[in-house]
Amino acid sequence: MAVHAMPPKRKEIYKYEAPWPLYSMNWSVRPDKRFRLALGSFVEEYNNKVQIVSLDEDTSEFSAKSTFEHPYPTTKIMWIPDTKGICPDLLATSGDYLRVWRAGEPETRLEVLLNNNKNSDFCAPLTSFDWNEVDPNIIGTSSIDTTCTIWGLETSQVLGQRSHVNGHVKTQLIAHDKEVYDIAFSRAGGGRDMFASVGADGSVRMFDLRHLEHSTIIYEDPTHTPLLRLAWNKQDPNYLATIAMDACEVIILDVRVPCRPVARLNNHRACVNGIAWAPHSPCHICTAGDDHQALIWDIQQMPRSIEDPILAYTAAESEINQIQWGGTQPDWIAICYNRCLEILRV
Numbered sequence: 001m002a003v004h005a006m007p008p009k010r011k012e013i014y015k016y017e018a019p020w021p022l023y024s025m026n027w028s029v030r031p032d033k034r035f036r037l038a039l040g041s042f043v044e045e046y047n048n049k050v051q052i053v054s055l056d057e058d059t060s061e062f063s064a065k066s067t068f069e070h071p072y073p074t075t076k077i078m079w080i081p082d083t084k085g086i087c088p089d090l091l092a093t094s095g096d097y098l099r100v101w102r103a104g105e106p107e108t109r110l111e112v113l114l115n116n117n118k119n120s121d122f123c124a125p126l127t128s129f130d131w132n133e134v135d136p137n138i139i140g141t142s143s144i145d146t147t148c149t150i151w152g153l154e155t156s157q158v159l160g161q162r163s164h165v166n167g168h169v170k171t172q173l174i175a176h177d178k179e180v181y182d183i184a185f186s187r188a189g190g191g192r193d194m195f196a197s198v199g200a201d202g203s204v205r206m207f208d209l210r211h212l213e214h215s216t217i218i219y220e221d222p223t224h225t226p227l228l229r230l231a232w233n234k235q236d237p238n239y240l241a242t243i244a245m246d247a248c249e250v251i252i253l254d255v256r257v258p259c260r261p262v263a264r265l266n267n268h269r270a271c272v273n274g275i276a277w278a279p280h281s282p283c284h285i286c287t288a289g290d291d292h293q294a295l296i297w298d299i300q301q302m303p304r305s306i307e308d309p310i311l312a313y314t315a316a317e318s319e320i321n322q323i324q325w326g327g328t329q330p331d332w333i334a335i336c337y338n339r340c341l342e343i344l345r346v
Contacts, residue, residue, distance in 0.1 A: 012345045016053055016062035022322070022336040024077040024093075029327045030085045036065075037324075037334060038091050039341060040074035048073045050093060052103060053341070062341070066108045072096055075126060081133040083328055088155060088163055094126040098141050098151065100165055111165040116149050116172060128182040134191035138170070142180035147172050148197055150209065173212055177201040181228050188237035188255075198227035198242055204253065218258050219251070231275045235282035239299075243272045250275055250287050252299060263302045267295060267309055274323035280330040286346075288320035294335050296346060313344055 014035075024040035035055035041048045052066040072095045080090040089103045090111065098114040117123050124145035132138035139151045150170045155163045175183075178200035186194040186206070193209040202221035218240075221227060225244040233239035239262075242251050249266035270290035278284035287309075288294040294316065295309035313335075322336040326343075334343045 011060055014055055014060060014062060014343050016341045018051060018339045018341065020049065021339055022341060024074045025322045025324055025334060025336050025341060026077045026079055026091070027324055027326045027329065027334060028079045028091075029081060029083045030079075030089065031083065031328065032085055034329065035332075035343070037341065037343075038077045038079065039336070040070065040077050040093065042073045044073075046071055048095075050074060050077065050101075050108075052091075052105075052108065055343070065105045066103065067106075068101070068108045070095065070099075072125075076128045078129065078131050080136050081131050081327070082136060087136060088165065090165065092129065092131060092139060094129045094141060096123050096125055098126060098129060098139065098167075100153065100167070102165075112153075112167050114151055114167045116169055127180060130184045130195065132185045132192060133187070134185075138185075138192065139167075140183045140185065140195055142175070142183040142197055142199075144179040146174050146176050146178060146180060146199075148175040148180055148183050148195075148207075171209065171212065173207070175199070175205060175207070175215070176203065178226075181226065182230050184230050184232050184240075186232050186237050186240075187234075196230055196232070196240060198230045200226040202227055202244070204230060204240070204242055206255065216258070218255055219253050219261070220259060229275060231277055231285075233282055233285075234277045234279050239282075241275045241277070241285060243275060246271045248272060248289070250285070252285075252302065263299055263306050265295075265297050265299075265306060265309075268293060270319070273319070273321045276323050276325040276333070278325055278330060279327045286323055286325055286333055288323040288335055290319040292316045292318060292320060292337070294320055294323055294333065294344070296333075311346065316342070 020041040023042035028036040048070045074093040100111045129141040137153045149172045152170045176199035180199040183197045196206045202224040204219040206216040230242045248268045251261045252263040254262045268289040272289040274288045283300040294313040296311040318337040324334045326332045
């Protein structure tokens with residue numbers, strides 16, 4: 001009688017412990033780098049680090065592929081949204097400035113530092129940025145100086161040498177009355193020109209690069225509590241989610257019904273720190289917070305109220321400060337808490 005070896009059961013959770021507390025984190029979307037993430041340290045001093053880690057699916061272990069210095073903690077890290085793997089292997093970070101890096105193992109090199117305050121010693125820190133998925137030559141940044149800046153990237157190629165990335169300001173606009181905390185491009189209208197921002201004035205505002213003389217207020221917090229994050233639904237550009245400072249709930253908005261939330265997700269028992277829409281489904285969103293929980297919600301029944309999440313992960317050992325749903329890995333969600341990165345199969 002033939003005895004067949006059982007295939008090894010794939011793990012549901014993989015964990016990596018970094019040398020320092022983590023804050024920012026992002027999945028690579030290149031098809032040849034399936035389980036690669038970039039992590040940013042959160043150390044309250046000038047010297048911080050970014051580390052690129054990769055999961056070896058044979059050994060089930062994460063290992064660091066590249067570690068490089070970064071001034072101040074990164075407020076956000078993002079890989080180039082290049083799902084075909086045809087662009088240079090770039091990642092960007094925000095902090096004091098926007099920097100674009102070329103990933104390498106072991107050496108990751110700075111390609112370009114983008115500074116919009118050429119004539120001043122003072123730099124207004126960047127709170128966040130977004131890399132346009134339709135046109136990866138466009139990056140938008142948000143700053144505490146009330147502005148958003150749209151950058152254009154160019155890649156130049158000299159025969160026989162590796163390409164080099166440069167950048168220029170396409171436009172800068174005053175987006176809010178106070179600090180701007182987040183910016184995100186919308187997939188509506190072709191996906192190149194429309195973006196939204198949130199800020200300390202408690203509003204969500206929408207802009208169109210073709211008509212910058214006016215913006216649309218999609219939502220204003222009734223008590224003018226600052227809004228910290230926003231995220232567009234990946235499949236249906238009518239919906240976006242936002243979170244207010246110290247709030248235990250996530251607000252879902254429909255741009256067709258401005259100023260009236262279509263849903264409130266409020267099962268967290270402490271403030272929410274992160275939101276991530278499913279890459280493959282218009283009705284699933286994941287939220288994470290200081291209550292050590294990551295929750296997945298099904299919002300199909302909107303505008304009827306959504307009482308409970310469909311999945312809860314409660315085994316994190318500390319406050320979850322970051323959550324990302326793998327853009328090309330719809331079965332995996334990544335979270336950060338303390339020094340730990342975990343990826344969870346959903």
